[in-house]
Amino acid sequence: MLDANLYEEELHPTPLGATWREFKQRHVAVFGLVILTVFIVVAIAGPLLSPYAPTTQHTNALLIPPAWNDNGSILHILGTDALGRDMLTRLFYGTQVTLFSSIATVFIALSLGVAMGVVAGMSKGLRSSFINHVLDILMLTPTLLIAIIIVAILGTGLTNAMLAIGLALVPRFVHMTRDFVREEMNKDYIKTARLDGANLTQVFLFNILPNMVELLIVQGTLAISVAILDISALGFLNLGAQTLMPELGVMIADGLSTVYIAPWNILLPGLSIFLMVLSINIVGDGLRSALRNRLTH
Amino acid sequence: MIILDIKNLTLEIESNGVLIKALDKVSLTIQENEIRALVGESGSGKSLIVRAISGALPPQWIVTADRLTWRGQNLVKMTRAQRQAIMRRDIAVIFQDPMAALDPSAKLKDQMLESVPSEFIEGRYSWQRYASRLSISHKILHKVGIQNIEACINKYPHELSADICQKFMIAMALVSQPTLLIADDPTRGMETNTKKQILALFTRLNKTRNLSILFVSHDLLAISAMAHSMTVLYCGQTVESGKMKAMRRRPLHPYTKALMDSAPSFSPDLKPKSMLVALDGTIPTLQHLPIGCRLGPRCPRAAKECVQMPIERSINQHTYRCHYPMHVESV
Amino acid sequence: MTPLLSIQQLTYNPPKRWEFLSPRSEFVLGPVDLHVHESETLAIIGSNDSGKSLLAKLIAGAVKPTSGEILLNGQPIGTHQSKARANNIRMVFRHSAESLNPGISIGSMLDEPLRLNTQLSPAMRLEKVMQTLSLVGLMPDYYYFYKHMLSDGQQQRVALARALILDPQVIVADEPFAALDPSVRSQTVNLLLKLQAELGLAFIFISHNLGIVRHMADRTIVMSNGQIVESNLTQTLFTAPEHPSAQKLIHAHNSMLKL
Numbered sequence: 001m002l003d004a005n006l007y008e009e010e011l012h013p014t015p016l017g018a019t020w021r022e023f024k025q026r027h028v029a030v031f032g033l034v035i036l037t038v039f040i041v042v043a044i045a046g047p048l049l050s051p052y053a054p055t056t057q058h059t060n061a062l063l064i065p066p067a068w069n070d071n072g073s074i075l076h077i078l079g080t081d082a083l084g085r086d087m088l089t090r091l092f093y094g095t096q097v098t099l100f101s102s103i104a105t106v107f108i109a110l111s112l113g114v115a116m117g118v119v120a121g122m123s124k125g126l127r128s129s130f131i132n133h134v135l136d137i138l139m140l141t142p143t144l145l146i147a148i149i150i151v152a153i154l155g156t157g158l159t160n161a162m163l164a165i166g167l168a169l170v171p172r173f174v175h176m177t178r179d180f181v182r183e184e185m186n187k188d189y190i191k192t193a194r195l196d197g198a199n200l201t202q203v204f205l206f207n208i209l210p211n212m213v214e215l216l217i218v219q220g221t222l223a224i225s226v227a228i229l230d231i232s233a234l235g236f237l238n239l240g241a242q243t244l245m246p247e248l249g250v251m252i253a254d255g256l257s258t259v260y261i262a263p264w265n266i267l268l269p270g271l272s273i274f275l276m277v278l279s280i281n282i283v284g285d286g287l288r289s290a291l292r293n294r295l296t297h
Numbered sequence: 298m299i300i301l302d303i304k305n306l307t308l309e310i311e312s313n314g315v316l317i318k319a320l321d322k323v324s325l326t327i328q329e330n331e332i333r334a335l336v337g338e339s340g341s342g343k344s345l346i347v348r349a350i351s352g353a354l355p356p357q358w359i360v361t362a363d364r365l366t367w368r369g370q371n372l373v374k375m376t377r378a379q380r381q382a383i384m385r386r387d388i389a390v391i392f393q394d395p396m397a398a399l400d401p402s403a404k405l406k407d408q409m410l411e412s413v414p415s416e417f418i419e420g421r422y423s424w425q426r427y428a429s430r431l432s433i434s435h436k437i438l439h440k441v442g443i444q445n446i447e448a449c450i451n452k453y454p455h456e457l458s459a460d461i462c463q464k465f466m467i468a469m470a471l472v473s474q475p476t477l478l479i480a481d482d483p484t485r486g487m488e489t490n491t492k493k494q495i496l497a498l499f500t501r502l503n504k505t506r507n508l509s510i511l512f513v514s515h516d517l518l519a520i521s522a523m524a525h526s527m528t529v530l531y532c533g534q535t536v537e538s539g540k541m542k543a544m545r546r547r548p549l550h551p552y553t554k555a556l557m558d559s560a561p562s563f564s565p566d567l568k569p570k571s572m573l574v575a576l577d578g579t580i581p582t583l584q585h586l587p588i589g590c591r592l593g594p595r596c597p598r599a600a601k602e603c604v605q606m607p608i609e610r611s612i613n614q615h616t617y618r619c620h621y622p623m624h625v626e627s628v
Numbered sequence: 629m630t631p632l633l634s635i636q637q638l639t640y641n642p643p644k645r646w647e648f649l650s651p652r653s654e655f656v657l658g659p660v661d662l663h664v665h666e667s668e669t670l671a672i673i674g675s676n677d678s679g680k681s682l683l684a685k686l687i688a689g690a691v692k693p694t695s696g697e698i699l700l701n702g703q704p705i706g707t708h709q710s711k712a713r714a715n716n717i718r719m720v721f722r723h724s725a726e727s728l729n730p731g732i733s734i735g736s737m738l739d740e741p742l743r744l745n746t747q748l749s750p751a752m753r754l755e756k757v758m759q760t761l762s763l764v765g766l767m768p769d770y771y772y773f774y775k776h777m778l779s780d781g782q783q784q785r786v787a788l789a790r791a792l793i794l795d796p797q798v799i800v801a802d803e804p805f806a807a808l809d810p811s812v813r814s815q816t817v818n819l820l821l822k823l824q825a826e827l828g829l830a831f832i833f834i835s836h837n838l839g840i841v842r843h844m845a846d847r848t849i850v851m852s853n854g855q856i857v858e859s860n861l862t863q864t865l866f867t868a869p870e871h872p873s874a875q876k877l878i879h880a881h882n883s884m885l886k887l
Binding site: 338386458486487515558567575 | 635669675678741779781782806809810811812813814815817818821822823836838839843844846862863876880884885886
């Protein structure tokens with residue numbers, strides 16, 4: 001069987017490998033990736049390791065500060081909230097809910113947006129440009145605003161919030177995909193594929209998609225950070241996840257009334273949101289630079 | 298009289314911890330009133346030489362040369378300001394793809410007026426100066442052979458054909474009355490009629506305005522029609538240099554011969570649809586440069602000595618660098 | 629002997645499109661007649677706006693003609709895309725940054741036409757790709773390479789391999805030598821001559837390089853303003869051109885040859 005020359009492979013990696021090599025050189029981006037990995041691990045494994053359930057109220061341990069404080073106790077490492085629920089557990093579950101719901105939202109929005117964008121990009125004429133202009137108008141409005149409007153129509157709850165944010169994110173994906181596909185369709189290598197007899201779906205899947213993957217990853221990553229902020233914001237406003245659910249935004253809202261005596265109730269979830277969004281943005285930015293530079297080295 | 302003298306120019310850059318010689322002891326001279334061709338394929342370093350002359354090299358490049366002089370003045374030792382002064386007045390450069398080099402958002406008229414040097418403009422008031430600029434521009438556009446000047450200069454670059462754009466670029470380069478015009482592959486991709494016009498223009502300018510031209514290209518047909526002398530570059534090394542007629546009749550270096558063979562028009566006895574004589578292999582990349590004579594791995598006459606860089610020899614002003622040159626009985 | 633490829637009365641005359649209330653003029657081509665025999669090379673020359681590229685695209689099926697017939701071995705094949713056409717008349721586009729897909733490997737690029745047009749099993753497709761790679765002088769390792777790892781000459785060979793992989797009878801090439809260095813150009817010319825001798829290909833190419841045209845082409849046609857103005861054996865055309873456009877071109881070329 002034929003083997004590619006091992007040394008050649010080192011010097012000439014695949015485009016994806018070249019991206020990773022570029023990315024590795026940016027230490028800030030790698031740092032961001034480490035933090036993000038920590039959060040993902042926490043989101044997956046945390047709830048399995050947590051000592052308590054997120055909703056159990058320990059009525060004899062209300063508003064206990066974190067363990068490093070004099071009044072804290074090792075039983076509740078990060079303290080408890082006004083209802084006696086353990087902070088650490090709530091953070092674990094909260095991260096899981098916020099992170100996973102954001103990822104799910106973006107995933108659905110991406111699939112929908114890309115599908116619509118591909119159709120718009122491959123068709124010609126007045127119809128597709130009309131869609132584009134309508135989308136441009138939608139893109140001017142902040143996603144949170146659109147999400148609030150949709151929630152006002154559909155009602156509150158985490159699933160409705162996810163739906164609302166997903167719909168608010170769709171326009172940017174459609175726009176991005178449509179522009180990219182339109183540009184690609186004019187290129188010679190697409191024309192040869194069509195001359196070879198590929199229908200439009202095959203052209204998209206085998207010829208355009210490999211070139212689009214990186215764009216999707218970067219935009220998707222950045223959209224996740226937007227989704228995290230929006231879901232937390234909706235939770236905070238009590239329009240998304242409701243009080244009983246452990247969600248980071250809800251936790252902040254709950255802790256608002258006792259902020260002066262128990263600041264950790266707000267600080268800890270706020271810090272989590274901040275770090276998640278920061279790490280995702282750093283990673284997304286690093287990916288974008290890596291993609292731009294990968295073929296020039 | 299020699300106006301540009303380059304001897305043993307070496308350009309090095311560091312890549313992955315290793316110093317790579319992109320140009321290795323390159324020598325080139327241009328006399329007054331001479332059209333010299335610089336022939337080389339991609340990777341030969343022709344554009345680097347142009348940049349070394351005009352001083353446009355990024356600081357990472359290490360420049361060493363026995364001589365790099367313009368009219369006797371050492372270019373390497375000059376200050377930036379002095380270098381720029383020379384570039385502005387004495388040396389002009391034009392590039393390939395004229396439509397890409399012109400500002401697409403400005404009419405030709407504005408671009409032309411902008412490029413007239415202030416030393417030539419007469420008049421104290423702004424309208425006098427404007428009129429002066431305009432008349433100088435018209436004169437020079439007429440000299441390069443653009444018809445319907447009024448109609449052409451009021452258009453944008455994309456509305457005009459390639460030959461008018463290139464003539465315009467030449468006019469803009471000539472307006473400062475330079476002594477040397479460096480043309481970096483100006484006829485690349487042009488069709489035959491256009492190419493002929495541009496080459497005829499060069500010949501005319503050389504004869505009537507004492508303009509020396511350094512014509513950088515790998516289009517042998519264009520070069521042989523026009524150039525007085527030629528320097529052949531392979532992979533950063535000058536392999537042969539001399540008068541055009543002599544080199545075409547009797548190329549001494551195998552690479553020069555290979556270049557001549559690549560243009561079937563030069564071999565009238567060649568049977569149609571027969572195989573062209575070609576060198577095997579490809580041009581080495583900067584990372585994998587052979588030691589000694591860089592044509593070594595591909596050369597059909599290569600032998601043991603070729604791992605050492607051959608010294609420069611000359612026969613009747615025809616210089617070559619080869620251990621086993623053609624047409625020469627003994628070395 | 630019936631010609632391998634016969635083009636009859638091919639025209640391109642699209643209805644005028646209205647853009648902002650004024651008609652936009654489209655380039656009109658034709659009617660054009662030409663034919664090519666097996667193992668024959670036909671060159672198309674002419675000035676930049678003569679319609680050469682458009683003619684090549686019409687022959688290869690990239691653009692739909694308004695009227696006319698294309699016959700392969702005497703049998704008409706559809707004037708627009710069809711399997712018969714894709715298999716038998718293949719095109720090599722003008723070399724540019726966009727002629728090869730940068731995101732997929734060379735192997736996938738060559739596999740795609742096979743996958744779309746033949747019923748070969750994956751193993752047989754792999755073998756065919758390898759065979760074609762060696763036919764154009766590229767090593768089997770190149771199967772895994774990407775476009776950015778190849779030099780201009782090698783990219784041109786990949787484009788050629790993509791055209792050859794379906795064992796076509798006619799190859800149409802738009803300025804295949806324009807972007808190549810002289811040494812690579814010689815190698816490509818030799819490769820094409822070898823392939824033509826081995827496979828009996830008919831080869832239609834457009835070029836500005838009249839020296840190469842004179843060397844490689846059996847017959848040459850001159851185009852001007854969308855019409856074929858002269859069509860003759862290459863040697864005859866170069867020694868005695870008749871039409872003014874042809875004369876202008878040949879004289880310009882000859883004048884550069886004189887010292």
